[in-house]
Amino acid sequence: MIEGKVWKYADDVNTDVIFAGKYTYKPMTAAEMAEHALEDLDRTFAKGVKPGDIIVAGANFGCGSSREQAATCIKASGVAAVIAVSFSRLFFRNAINEGLAVVELASGTTMFAKDDTVKIDFERGVVTHKGKEYRFPALPKEVLAILNDGGLIPHVRKALGKA
Amino acid sequence: MGQTFAQKVLAKKAGLPRVEVGQIVDVEPDVCMSHDNTAAIAKTFAKIGVERVKNPERFVIVLDHTVPASTEEYAKGHKEIREFVAKQGIKAFYDVGVGVCHQVLPEMGYALPGRLIVGSDSHTTAYGALGAFSAGVGRSEMAALYATSRIWLKTPASFKIDVRGKLKDPVTSKDLVLRIIGDIGADGALYKSVEFAGEAIEAMSVASRLVLSNMAIEMGAKNGYCAPDKKTFAFLEPRAQAEYTPIYPDPDAEYEKVLTYDASKLGPQVAKPHTVDNVVPVEEVEGTRIDQALLGTCTNGRLEDLHAAARYLEGKTLAKGVRMIVLPASREILLDAMREGLVEVFVRAGAMVLNPGCGPCLGAHEGVLAAGEVCISTANRNFQGRMGSSEASTYLASPATVAASAVAGVITDPRKAVRGGGA
Numbered sequence: 159m160i161e162g163k164v165w166k167y168a169d170d171v172n173t174d175v176i177f178a179g180k181y182t183y184k185p186m187t188a189a190e191m192a193e194h195a196l197e198d199l200d201r202t203f204a205k206g207v208k209p210g211d212i213i214v215a216g217a218n219f220g221c222g223s224s225r226e227q228a229a230t231c232i233k234a235s236g237v238a239a240v241i242a243v244s245f246s247r248l249f250f251r252n253a254i255n256e257g258l259a260v261v262e263l264a265s266g267t268t269m270f271a272k273d274d275t276v277k278i279d280f281e282r283g284v285v286t287h288k289g290k291e292y293r294f295p296a297l298p299k300e301v302l303a304i305l306n307d308g309g310l311i312p313h314v315r316k317a318l319g320k321a
Numbered sequence: 322m323g324q325t326f327a328q329k330v331l332a333k334k335a336g337l338p339r340v341e342v343g344q345i346v347d348v349e350p351d352v353c354m355s356h357d358n359t360a361a362i363a364k365t366f367a368k369i370g371v372e373r374v375k376n377p378e379r380f381v382i383v384l385d386h387t388v389p390a391s392t393e394e395y396a397k398g399h400k401e402i403r404e405f406v407a408k409q410g411i412k413a414f415y416d417v418g419v420g421v422c423h424q425v426l427p428e429m430g431y432a433l434p435g436r437l438i439v440g441s442d443s444h445t446t447a448y449g450a451l452g453a454f455s456a457g458v459g460r461s462e463m464a465a466l467y468a469t470s471r472i473w474l475k476t477p478a479s480f481k482i483d484v485r486g487k488l489k490d491p492v493t494s495k496d497l498v499l500r501i502i503g504d505i506g507a508d509g510a511l512y513k514s515v516e517f518a519g520e521a522i523e524a525m526s527v528a529s530r531l532v533l534s535n536m537a538i539e540m541g542a543k544n545g546y547c548a549p550d551k552k553t554f555a556f557l558e559p560r561a562q563a564e565y566t567p568i569y570p571d572p573d574a575e576y577e578k579v580l581t582y583d584a585s586k587l588g589p590q591v592a593k594p595h596t597v598d599n600v601v602p603v604e605e606v607e608g609t610r611i612d613q614a615l616l617g618t619c620t621n622g623r624l625e626d627l628h629a630a631a632r633y634l635e636g637k638t639l640a641k642g643v644r645m646i647v648l649p650a651s652r653e654i655l656l657d658a659m660r661e662g663l664v665e666v667f668v669r670a671g672a673m674v675l676n677p678g679c680g681p682c683l684g685a686h687e688g689v690l691a692a693g694e695v696c697i698s699t700a701n702r703n704f705q706g707r708m709g710s711s712e713a714s715t716y717l718a719s720p721a722t723v724a725a726s727a728v729a730g731v732i733t734d735p736r737k738a739v740r741g742g743g744a
Binding site for chain 1: 398464473706
């Protein structure tokens with residue numbers, strides 16, 4: 159169960175505005191990536207985000223490039239989960255692989271506004287907002303196993319007996 | 322009920338008689354591609370604690386994104402990659418100057434019909450043009466593939482895009498794919514396997530099909546397939562690295578959606594800033610001032626694209642104040658372009674012909690934009706900030722539209738521009 163404050167964005171938030179191409183081949187730590195998170199979408203985000211905050215967006219969140227830093231920088235910024243109507247498949251995979259929770263709320267996210275408080279119950283598959291409950295589908299077991307291990311690298315280490 | 326291309330490939334790779342849409346399979350890709358991001362991937366691989374790459378013969382690494390290195394940091398990354406491939410015995414390594422990965426893999430015969438290919442680059446969908454199932458993955462996934470050779474994939478539902486009629490010169494596959502993306506949106510084919518079919522696709526060259534499959538990701542697709550045919554086999558004949566077995570969808574395969582287009586009714590299209598699905602007929606943006614024109618990249622940097630552009634540039638000079646960059650997709654293409662006189666046409670017109678690479682497309686180097694500047698480009702993305710300043714604008718179009726615009730200094734309908742007989 160997590161509870162956090164909402165940062166609200168629209169449809170088609172692409173990877174270039176989440177983490178710009180000019181940074182993608184520069185070696186950076188996750189904390190340095192977090193300083194550039196959402197730089198070309200919302201200049202107030204990187205400075206204002208608090209641990210446990212939740213990003214809520216429309217359809218096709220994370221479209222564009224395969225760059226994993228789009229998920230890494232959000233995770234490192236302290237964001238606990240991203241809720242969207244849908245995700246690009248690459249962002250979805252990268253988020254799981256980085257251990258960042260993603261919630262697909264296909265019914266819509268227009269009722270959420272910036273600074274609202276939302277609760278996510280992963281066990282029950284329910285998002286609670288202003289007293290109302292919205293259901294989301296559970297992740298497939300193969301995918302959930304990766305997320306529960308903290309991401310793909312810890313998951314593979316465990317599978318190979320390296321953990 | 323028959324099966325789609327995606328179902329048939331994934332069933333074959335999973336060793337199952339058939340797979341259903343939504344079914345998750347654990348598979349071993351035939352080819353795994355990475356580029357300059359291999360430096361970061363190698364570091365992640367080291368964290369797994371496995372010494373040796375499993376099956377190094379399945380990995381292809383191409384340096385193309387920041388080539389030749391423009392900063393000390395990029396140079397360090399390239400050096401680390403050279404050391405990594407030497408240590409791990411990865412023979413399919415293409416150093417700076419060979420070309421852009423999405424041209425090198427088809428050209429060097431790794432992208433083959435029926436193969437399952439993954440790449441740590443979103444435009445990995447390109448190899449679907451040769452009949453492969455080909456999808457992008459992330460960096461952690463590529464590191465995990467070094468260790469295990471395996472990946473999970475979900476069997477996608479499929480769309481069929483049936484394109485009837487003939488494209489009318491100078492309209493090309495770029496105009497067609499922009500129109501489709503404009504119609505269905507950047508998430509119009511999210512998670513889907515897209516099969517391009519019909520008379521217009523059959524009439525296309527392999528180079529033209531590569532544009533469609535390359536840009537399938539821009540409609541959200543997992544892969545973009547074109548049925549392999551005589552042209553595919555002829556292209557691969559001197560190149561194929563291995564025997565291959567083409568896979569075709571069953572005639573009674575089930576599609577979630579079938580879209581139909583009439584190619585003969587299509588005119589030149591332009592994607593306006595700052596999304597690829599913001600597409601209008603060229604007439605709606607005619608007269609828009611430009612500062613830079615970019616011809617080439619993995620999207621439209623093939624010989625036929627350079628020919629299409631040269632028809633508008635031969636004997637002309639760029640409009641005052643306009644700079645033009647030409648980025649051939651590979652060394653082979655650059656050599657052909659030199660042999661056929663195209664490089665001279667571009668240079669005489671005032672364009673700068675650069676080494677094959679990705680360069681300005683992702684704003685890494687070689688022609689980034691300042692605030693307030695406008696670029697018309699044959700590349701595949703126009704996101705805000707991608708080519709440099711977040712206050713710059715990029716329009717996407719075909720090589721013909723880009724070249725005609727570079728001569729005029731404003732976005733121009735290539736049907737109205739004066740052109741020569743072809744260089």
